[in-house]
Amino acid sequence: MNPQPTLLLSRSDVRALLSMAAAIAAxxxxxxxxxxxxxxMPPKVYLDLEDFGGDLRAxxxxxxGAAGVKWVNSHPMNPARFDLPSVMGLYILTDPATALPLSVMDATLLTAVRTGxxxxxASKHLGPKDPRTIGFVGSGVQARFLLDAHRAIFGxxxxxxxxxxxxxxxxxFAKESGGRVVSVREASGxxxxxTSTPARRPVVERAWVKDGAHINAMGADAQGKQELDPEILLAARVVIDDWDQATHSGEVNVPLHDGFMSREHIHGTLGEVxxxxxxxxEGARITVFDSTGLAVQDVALARVIHAAAREKGAGTPFDFNA
Known part of the structure; x- marks a missing residue:
């Protein structure tokens, strides 16, 4: 029996194979x-590269029935220093039965799409029924994917x-999206x-957030990061993506560490919802989704991309065992 070759999939391959609708379903x-x-899903492993202003994560x-691993970085100064994305990734999708690599693919786009x-x-399950406005605190690359995903659900x-x-x-971003430029205060309302910033101090104040709003806190993904006034969390129904990751590196990590809030205030995980x-x-209470990014999202999406590549004959076959 000759095993199928590993498919090498570039970013352009992934872009051609992946739709937002398929990503949302997966x-x-x-x-x-x-x-x-x-x-x-073992805990995310961090390799701190303080001398280089970034980190790597496994x-x-x-x-x-799908197994794999993502190797991804966070280097906020990459665009200014090297004209490179601040986040780049590589995904290895593996056959769990044989451990043969099914695909090695770009995970930069995969990460952005699954985050969006x-x-x-989260907005679908936790947000207001008929939202009319969507505010972005942080209008970089990730904001585009956040908007694309919301439009796929809400129109x-x-x-x-x-x-x-x-x-x-x-x-x-406003020009691309047909929106308008506003202050952080107005976007927060x-x-x-x-929110998708690298902030380590709150940038959204409680007084700016209206009752019944839903907040997707996407930026805090490492210990010490924080985007929201902790008073927002105390006023909100807080839903996290994973207990271990969120309490260590999500939006709740600093308030928990400082004793400002307790674990009992966290409602549960989005998966449980x-x-x-x-x-x-329930009602008009503020809701907050604390997202750190889950490896199960990545593997689910990598499988969808690999299946589409095989169906369409995309990618470059490569035999690692040759």
Missing amino acids: VEAAFAAHGEGRTQ MPAYVD AAAAI DTLEVLAADVSEPAAAA ADIVC IAGKRPGR
Whole structure:
């Protein structure tokens, strides 16, 4: 028996093979499986590269017959220093039965798409029923995918409010999206608020967030990072993506460490909400989704990409055992 060759998939291959609708379906199913305890996901491993202003992370996972690992970085100064993305990734999808590599693919686009999908799924289950405005605190690359995913679920009627410390970045995003440039305060007052900054001090104040709003806190993904005034968390129903990751590196990590809030204030995980184990939105209370990014999302999406590549004959076959 000759094993199938490993498919090498570039970023352009992944872009051609992946739709946001397929990504949302795969990520939502992965959340549900995680909420039902049907996944394996060891803790994310961090390799701190303080001398270089960044870090590397290894993220292995298994879900529904698919196994793999993502090797991804976070180097916030890459665009300014080297004209490179601040986040880049590589994914290795493995046959769990034989351990043969099925595919080695770019995971930069995969990461951005699944992050956008996760936020939109959270807005679907936790947000207001008929949102009219979506505010972006941080108008960089990730904001584009957050908006694409929300439009895939809610349609094109959402008014886009773009804010960023860089006025040109906010202006470019507003122009692309048909939205308008606003202050961080005004963006924070939208029906759905998406934060995607590298902040280590709160940038969204409690007084700016209206009752009934939903916030996707996407930026805090390492210890010490924080985007929201902790008073927002105390006023909100807080839903996390994973207990170990969120309490160590998510939006809740600093308030928990400082004793400002307790674990008992956390409502549960988004997977539990999707699986029906926990209620989602109830009433007009603020809801917050604390996203750190799950390896089960990556492997679910990598499997979808690999299946599409085989169906369409895409990618470059390579025999690692030759």
